[in-house]
Amino acid sequence: MSIETALMRLSDVLGDRLSRSKADLDHHGQSETHFAPAPPDGVAWPETTAEVAEIARICSEEGCPIIGWGAGTSLEGHALATEGGLTVDFGRMNRVLQVNAEDMDVVVQPGVTRRALNEELRATGLFFPVDPGADASLGGMAMTRASGTTAVRYGTMRDNVRALEVVLADGRVIRTGSRARKSSAGYDLTGLFVGSEGTLGLVTELTLRLYGQPEAITAAVCAFDEMGPAVDAVTETIQSGVPMARIEFIDAPTVRAVNVYSGLDLPEMPHLMVEFHGSETGAAEDAERFAEIAQDHGAKNFERATRTEDRTRLWRARHDAYWAILAAHPGRTGYVTDVCVPITALAEAVAETEADIAASGIPGPIAGHVGDGNFHSVLLVDPDNPAEHDIALELSHKMAERALRLGGTVTGEHGVGLGKRRYMAAEHGDGWAVMGDIKRALDPGNLMNPGKLVPGNQ
Secondary structure (H helix, E strand, O other), X not given: OOHXXXXXXXHHHHHHHEEOOHHHHHHOOOOOOXXXXXXXXXXXXXXXXXXXXXXXXXXXXXXOOEEEEOOOOOXXXXXXXXXXXXXXXXXXXXXXXXXXXXXXXXXXXXXXXXXXXXXXXXXXXXXXXXXXXXXXXXXXXXXXXXXXXXXXXXXXXXXXXXXXXXXXXXXXXXXXXXXXXXXXXXXXXXXXXXXXXXXXXXXXXXXXXXXXXXXEEEEEEEEOOXXXXXXXXXHXXXXXXXXXXXXXXXXXXXXXXXXXXXXXXXXXXXXXXXXXXXXXXXXXXXXXXXXXXXXXXXXXXEEEEOOHHHHHHHHHHHHOHXXXXXXXXXXXXXXXXEEEOOHHHHHHXXXXXXXXHHHHOOOOOEEEEHHHOEEEEEEEEOOOOHHHHHHHHXXXXXXXXXXXXXXXXXXXXXXXXXXXXXXXXXXXXXXXXXXXXXXXXXXXXXXXXXXXXXXXXX
């Protein structure tokens, strides 16, 4: 019983869709952020659920770890093969299987990306709204319980996955949930697997909720002298019942970076970026009401964007903020971290984080989903300077502890992976031990993505 034997057996099943080439192993051993490379022993590209089940069965019999791989955009080392084994790349399971326009849902394979899905849906008048920025795979988004810029209106993956097909560690195939809009039948197994980061099984099919494309969209951007008044404006807007589709903030260093990278000319001050969906009249009225509230809190340079190309440019700048920040600091590596707090605690959390970063001596631009109380920092270090590495980790640690102190969570959307595992006991108490019990019940051999998320998983 060994990894080597498992790979030999899998070669008979998959042929040239099982690779052991250094290039493929290295590609699947990299993370988007600071974690050290950890390549697997082999990479498989299944094309059907039956093949995934056979992969799991063979790996279970041979004691070979299994790590799921979507688009590789995770930020906490979720898909690194820390104990070797087999990476299962879902890039070839990328079909939209069934569009149910009348019921406003869709069935997809896990390798479909969010942009590809919305291209497929364009003629139906429907769209899938969860937008984490990166063109992530929908399977990966479900496994990390992803969200993003539109969560303030449309929710996260937790709210938009109706059903799953999952291959368990022993090769069994189960279905969770259904296409019905609600159910009182048994445990919510769909909710259990969404956010499980591949530690309980491999998702091979997803049923997702869809929404009607809005008749009109109005975007706007405005500047503030400080972050506090901007957060106060958001809080009042939400409490007033104004339905925002997106509401983001970026700090002055991020504005400086995106101006250069994306060709904008925003004042180098903290900004809110907002969007409203609805009828022509409704979206315009919502934008006007927000403008009044924002200006009462000191907003400046309020500008609207209704043309598609202007809105696309504005939001592309927000989505490209990470790359803009890296481009503004050549030679530095980004340690990306996120936390989430109650909205009323957001200004305090951001102010304390800004003060810590200013005192640290390393750059750390901040951006976030202000409508959800979720924000991110890109802590920029010289990769050849171990002292800066330690500073970044300490800043991230302070952010996590602050989030818990303020009644929040150590990660709003990036997930736990390797990076946030140390905080799980503090956040969940005995609940974390229960997660470990569930893991052992479904994966007694600890083969599914070992070393991540739950206690004893290493």
